[in-house]
Structure formats: structure tokens, C-alpha cells
Amino acid sequence: DMRKKIIAGNWKMNLGVGEGYRLAGEILRMLGKRKDNDKGVILCTPYIHLKGVSDILNGSGMGTGAQNCSDKIDGALTGEISATMILSTGAQWVIIGHSERRTLFGEDDALLFRKTNAALDAGLSVIFCCGEVLNEREKGIHFETVRRQLTDGLFGLPATKFGKVVIAYEPVWAIGSGITASPAQAQEMHRFIRKLIAEAYNEPTAGNTTILYGGSCKSSNAAELFAGADVDGGLIGGASLKATEFCAIVGSLK
Ligand code: PEP
Numbered sequence: 001d002m003r004k005k006i007i008a009g010n011w012k013m014n015l016g017v018g019e020g021y022r023l024a025g026e027i028l029r030m031l032g033k034r035k036d037n038d039k040g041v042i043l044c045t046p047y048i049h050l051k052g053v054s055d056i057l058n059g060s061g062m063g064t065g066a067q068n069c070s071d072k073i074d075g076a077l078t079g080e081i082s083a084t085m086i087l088s089t090g091a092q093w094v095i096i097g098h099s100e101r102r103t104l105f106g107e108d109d110a111l112l113f114r115k116t117n118a119a120l121d122a123g124l125s126v127i128f129c130c131g132e133v134l135n136e137r138e139k140g141i142h143f144e145t146v147r148r149q150l151t152d153g154l155f156g157l158p159a160t161k162f163g164k165v166v167i168a169y170e171p172v173w174a175i176g177s178g179i180t181a182s183p184a185q186a187q188e189m190h191r192f193i194r195k196l197i198a199e200a201y202n203e204p205t206a207g208n209t210t211i212l213y214g215g216s217c218k219s220s221n222a223a224e225l226f227a228g229a230d231v232d233g234g235l236i237g238g239a240s241l242k243a244t245e246f247c248a249i250v251g252s253l254k
Helices: 017-031 047-055 082-087 099-102 109-122 134-140 142-153 183-200 201-206 222-226 243-251
Strands: 007-010 039-044 062-064 092-094 125-130 165-169 209-212 235-237
Touching: 007 165, 007 209, 017 039, 017 047, 039 082, 039 092, 047 062, 082 109, 092 201, 092 235, 109 125, 109 134, 109 142, 125 142, 125 235, 134 142, 142 183, 142 201, 165 183, 183 222, 222 235, 222 243
Parallel strands: 007 039, 007 235, 039 062, 062 092, 092 125, 125 165, 165 209, 209 235
Antiparallel strands: none
């Protein structure tokens, strides 16, 4: 399989612009120029940091992304940001369907499908998030939740477009909670997701799709989480705000 290993940082709504530029600069110094392009490092910043951070990382092999985008092309949508605008900053990526967008901003599967299409049409690659809440895992319906999120939010894409999608499995109970999924729980769900991709598309597509784990991943637990055969890296929230911590996580991805 040719799938790429990726560590993506999600800064969420943190850091002033100057602080963000400083963090990006520190990470760049620590990781250096990344000649081996088989391990991708992506910083997903707030919109207002994106041009500056993209300029700082330009030529480094590291990528940048937004954390959300509009499902619309342009127009009278005060406060919204389109996928084309994101691309114009030099960014290559956008996170779609993060659990905070789903829960706090009421984004449903149909809207996330439209956003994913808008992003891909504009030329961005997508990190598409899925994952169950605690109550769903306790009831044993976590596989059904993830199946629905992917079927309704993503698998309507034609195969050609799906090739530019990375999936992030983020159990909601593990996000920002300090509780990670066990390596076995992560691997079990990642394997299930790969099977769903094979059913929706085909085996080669499934084998070539990068599937990230997210949820309280830090340098002390990253290596054991990434050891899973179907775990191709991580989406990192809190731990992406400290350069040493984030770079140690990058270093633990083999
Ligand atoms: C996230 O929000 O994508 C995430 C994984 O957060 P944290 O690492 O802080 O749990």
C-alpha cells in the first residue's frame, strides 16, 4: 500500500497571530526541511494565521490547513471563508467534520458532504473527521455511528475525488479529555473504517487511504497508538500547541 503517514496539528481557537508564527517557526527549526515526503506534517491554524504560517513553511515540505470552510463558493455570507480563499493563502488542506463543528455548530452529515465537495472542487485536500460520543460507545453502537458518518458525509464522493481525502477517527470522549482510546480500540475502529472504504470503493483505494487517530494523543502515548497496522498517524489538538511535544509526536511515527 502506498498510503502516506501524516501528523496534523489542530490549533483550534488558540494563539494570537504572532504566537502562531513563533510556534510554526519553532516547529520548522526542530523538524528541519523534510526531504522525505513520505511522512507529512500539517499545521491546521485559525484562518487569520494561515497565510503567514504558509509563508513561513513554504518550501519546507510541511503543509498547512484550515479547520473549517464554507460549503458555498462566494457571495453575501458575512464572516464565512470559502475553500478557494483558503487555497489562496498557500494552504493545501482543510479539516471537515471535526466533532466540535458537529456538536457546537450543528453541522450535520449532509452539510459536511457539501463542504467536502466544495473543498475538493477548489483543489484542497480534506481531513474528514468521524467518531462516536461516549454514550454511543457504552451502548455498543460506535461502529454504526462511524458507518453513518462516513456513508452520509463522505462515500457519496466519486472515487477520483475520494483519493484526496484523509480520514481522522476521533472518539469524542477522547478529545481534550486526557483519556485516549486504547491502542486496541483505535486499531479495531481503523480496521473497520478501512473495510468500509473497501466496500464503498475497492480494496486498493482502502489500502491507499490514510487514517489518522485523534483524541488526547501526546508524546507519551503516540508510539503505541501509531503501532496499529491501520493507524497511519495522528490528528493532534492540545499537544500541537507546544513545539517540543508536537515534534516528539512526529518523531514517534515510524
Ligand atoms: C482534536 O481536537 O482534533 C484533538 C485530537 O484534540 P486533543 O488532541 O486535544 O484531544
